[in-house]
Amino acid sequence: MTQITPDNFEELYIDSIELQRIDKFVCDEMSRQIHRYIKGMSGSKTMMEKFEANLSTLTISQKEEAIARYIDLNRKVLSGLDWKIVLTRAIANYCDTFTYMLNLINDKRKMVFYLQRIKSKYIQYHEVIEVDGKFGIKDYQGKILLSPVYDFVRTCYVYVDDLLMMPIIVQKDGKMGLVLPDGNDTVVADFIYSDISLRDEYPYFEATKGREEGFIDNQGNFIPR
Secondary structure (H helix, E strand, O other): OOOOOOHHHHHHHHOOOHHHHHHHHHHHHHHHHHHHHHHHHOOOOOHHHHHHHHHHHOOOHHHHHHHHHHHOOOHHOOOOOOOHHHHHHHHHOOOHHHHHHHHHHHOOHHHHHHHHHHHHHHHHOEEEEEOOOOOEOOOOOOEEEEEEEEOEEEEOOOOOOOOOOOOEEEEEOOEEEEEEOOOOOOOOEEEEEEEEEOOOOOEEEEEEOOOOEEEOOOOOOEEEO
């Protein structure tokens, strides 16, 4: 990191209070973006209230992480999103005067800094990896979330959830199961199913076990039709 000196103070200095408040107001804007997304996807008012209630119990950094995780599984949230508008609204909420707001918005260095900061916080996509013909998942930092030991991996994309970690549909030795992407390959549903598919509502998984059809909840319990 470049050391701040009297000569480069204006070029490099970022006020810590300004940073904290803009982070907070950007987080509020991103929460509203998800609210609009759920509404646009015909989610119920109860679903929106549940999502917002869960966010309300978190710190700003925890909210940022939770929203980034939500966006990773619901990437259409960002469709049509203008990051500059998100940042400008946050800056407007932070500033006391219109003149101060204009000075910030017209400061190209700060705008670039904050735009890069926002994207680094909220765009944190996982990636399916392949090793020796087997599949797993790593996060945006390269950390292994699901070991590459599976014949098939399907990430569960859902447009509403309660911010809990969703299991991954995987296949191993010809059978399907559910495993958490928690870095420990925690098995939620044993590898006893001939087929598992994703549903749009809870329970999120539809499954076939032998001749029996039913559903699997997030705890791995099989519920016959």
